[in-house]
Amino acid sequence: MSEAQPFQSNVDQSELDDLNDRLARTRWTDQLPGVGWSHGVNGDYLKDMVEYWRTEYDWRTHEAWLNRVPQFTAVIDGQNLHFLHARSETSNAIPLLLLHGWPSTVADFLPLLPQLTDPERGPAFDVVAPSLPGFGFSGPTTEPGWDMKRIARMMAELMRSLGYSNYLVQGGDFGSLLGPEIGRIDADHVRGVHTNGLITLSAIDWTAEEPLEGLSEEEQGIVYAAASGWEERSGYAAIQSTRPQTLAHALNDSPAGLLAWDLEWFVDYDPAASRQTAIEWDAILTDVTTTWLTGTAGSSARLYKEAGDAFAAGSNSGVPTAVAKFPGDSSVRPLAELSHTIVRWTEYDRGGHFASLQAPDLLASDIRAFADSLG
Numbered sequence: 492m493s494e495a496q497p498f499q500s501n502v503d504q505s506e507l508d509d510l511n512d513r514l515a516r517t518r519w520t521d522q523l524p525g526v527g528w529s530h531g532v533n534g535d536y537l538k539d540m541v542e543y544w545r546t547e548y549d550w551r552t553h554e555a556w557l558n559r560v561p562q563f564t565a566v567i568d569g570q571n572l573h574f575l576h577a578r579s580e581t582s583n584a585i586p587l588l589l590l591h592g593w594p595s596t597v598a599d600f601l602p603l604l605p606q607l608t609d610p611e612r613g614p615a616f617d618v619v620a621p622s623l624p625g626f627g628f629s630g631p632t633t634e635p636g637w638d639m640k641r642i643a644r645m646m647a648e649l650m651r652s653l654g655y656s657n658y659l660v661q662g663g664d665f666g667s668l669l670g671p672e673i674g675r676i677d678a679d680h681v682r683g684v685h686t687n688g689l690i691t692l693s694a695i696d697w698t699a700e701e702p703l704e705g706l707s708e709e710e711q712g713i714v715y716a717a718a719s720g721w722e723e724r725s726g727y728a729a730i731q732s733t734r735p736q737t738l739a740h741a742l743n744d745s746p747a748g749l750l751a752w753d754l755e756w757f758v759d760y761d762p763a764a765s766r767q768t769a770i771e772w773d774a775i776l777t778d779v780t781t782t783w784l785t786g787t788a789g790s791s792a793r794l795y796k797e798a799g800d801a802f803a804a805g806s807n808s809g810v811p812t813a814v815a816k817f818p819g820d821s822s823v824r825p826l827a828e829l830s831h832t833i834v835r836w837t838e839y840d841r842g843g844h845f846a847s848l849q850a851p852d853l854l855a856s857d858i859r860a861f862a863d864s865l866g
Contacts, residue, residue: 492565492566492567492648492649492652493565493566493567494565495563495564495565495652495653496563496564496565497561497562497563498562498563498564498573498628499558499562500554500557500558500562500628501554502550502554502784506784507550510746510780510783510784511545513745513746513747514541514544514545514746514747515545517541517745517747519534519538520534522534522535531751531755532751532754532755532758536758537747537750537751537754540750540754540772540776541747541750543772543776544746544750544776544779544780548772548773548776548780550777550780553598553773553777553780556601557597557598557601560575560577560601560604561575561576561577561578562574562575562576562628563576564628564629565649565652567645567648567649567652568641568644568645568648569633569634570624570629570632570633570637570645571629571630572621572622572624572629572645572649573597573621573622573627573628573629573630574597574619574620574621574622574649575597575600575604575618575619575620575621576617576618576619576620576653577604577607577608577617577618577620578608578617578618579607579608579609579610579615579616579617580608580610580615581610581615584608584610584615584616584617585614585615585616585617585658585659585682585862586616586617586619586650586653586655586657586658586659587607587616587617587618587619587658587659587660587661587858587862588619588620588621588646588649588650588658588659588660588661588670588673589603589618589619589620589661589662589666590620590621590623590646590660590661590662590663590665590666590669590670591620591622591623591626591662591663591664591665591666592662592663592664592665592666592667592688593626593664593665593756593791593792593794593795594752594753594756594757594778594779594782594791595626595664595778595845596622596626596627596628596777596778596781596782597620597621597622597627597628598774598777598778598781599774599778599845599847599848600618600620600847602847602848602851603847603851603854603855604618604620606851606852606855606856607855607858607859612855612856612859613856613859613860613863614859614862614863616659616858616862617655619649619650619653619655621646621649623642623665623669623791623794624637624642624645625637625787625790625791625793625794626782626787626790626791626794627781627782627785627787627791628781628785629787630785630786630787630790631786631787631789631790632790632793632797635797636797637794637797638797638798638799639668639669639672639798639799640672640676642669642672643669643672643673643675643676643677644676646660646669646673647673647676647677647680650677650680651680655680656680657680657681657682658680658681658682659681659682659683659684659685659858659861659862659865660673660674660681660683660684660685661684661685661686661858662684662685662686662687663686663687663688663844663845663846663847664688664844664845665794665798666686667686667687667688667689667690668690668798670684670685670686671684671686671805671808671810671812671830671831672805674808674810674812675805675806675808675810678808678809678810681808681810682810682811682865683810683811683812683813683834683861683862683865684810684811684812684813684831685812685813685815685857685858685861686812686813686814686815687814687815687816687817687820687846687854688817688820688822688844688846689814689816689820689822689827689831690822691821691822691823691826691827692714692717692718692721692821692826694826694827694829694830695714695826705825706823706825706826710823710824710825713821713823714821714823714826716821717821720821724755726755727752727755727756728795731792731793731794731795731796732795732796732798733796735789735792735793735795735796736789736793738752738789738792739788739789739790739792739793740789742788742789742792743786743788743789746779746783749779749782749783749788750775750776750779752788753775753778753779753782754775757770757775757778757845758770758775765819765843766818766819766843767817767818767819767842767843767844767849768818768841768842768843768849768850769849770843770845770848770849771848774848805830806830807829807830807831807832808831808832809832810832811832811834811865812827812831812832812833812834812835813833813834813835813836813837813857813861814827814831814833814835814836814837815837815839815846815853815854815857816836816837816838816839817839817841817842817843817844817846817849817850817853818839818840818841818842818843819843819844820844824836834864835860835861835864837857837860839853841853842854
């Protein structure tokens, strides 16, 4: 790892003016009457959100919020890496590596950081939150080969170089896959792994005579519902894991198109009918604007192709693992236990897949409780 350099975002106004101009000139497509969200992102919803983005959303406000957190860049394994480093005021803070997923950025953690670093709330943390390679201010990846293991080695090197000889890892979405992988390759230094949005469907052998043997009726129902839902919603992943470059040309040219593509995961359901806590538009638009301004729509999407078999169940590292399950998550404990040493499993009736935005208080308290249980 090269010497870390301080970083602050200071986007040139001409880039913001160009973004605003492109939004104003969006070429809208047609939409069948009465289909709602069943064919994908609803056009009326998208038009309203684009207009809000163009006329009301203020990037400078959110850029300033981000810049209040100490940020750095460094080069690890030939790749630029941007990361937040928010330290607690207490001397016995626990090092915590915080990992986002797709299509998120580190801005998702801004509501979470004050709760994690505050010693008055319980165990406090020194938080390291990297922009994954190919995402946001880390910039695009510059060569193929950034698979799960390589990213995990990068993260272990980051923590080692910062002087953290033992640390916790927390991750949601892709981070829930990357966190356990870091536990596998750096088990001597990872005290525990905390996850939300943990993927367990990949642990099922659907070729077996009874693939769901040992699961309760309720757990089997969760699995079948999740499998059916994934069949309906997995189009984005199929493209990103096979032909991401074709997609990249479109996403990098149209901010409205980029927003629609990201909404497929942020809001791929009728918001009025969802059990998940709604995500504020400003939070979504901060992620999308960061991706647009850094030109990382393509490089973040190709993570799915680079990651290869990352979604398959891995070996058990033996590292103590906690799972926080929020509405919308399809994690099933017996399946999780095939690949993880589960020592804590908590289910919540508020929040959602992007828990750091939808229920930061619950996520922070669950991380603290897990850290406290490890002693």
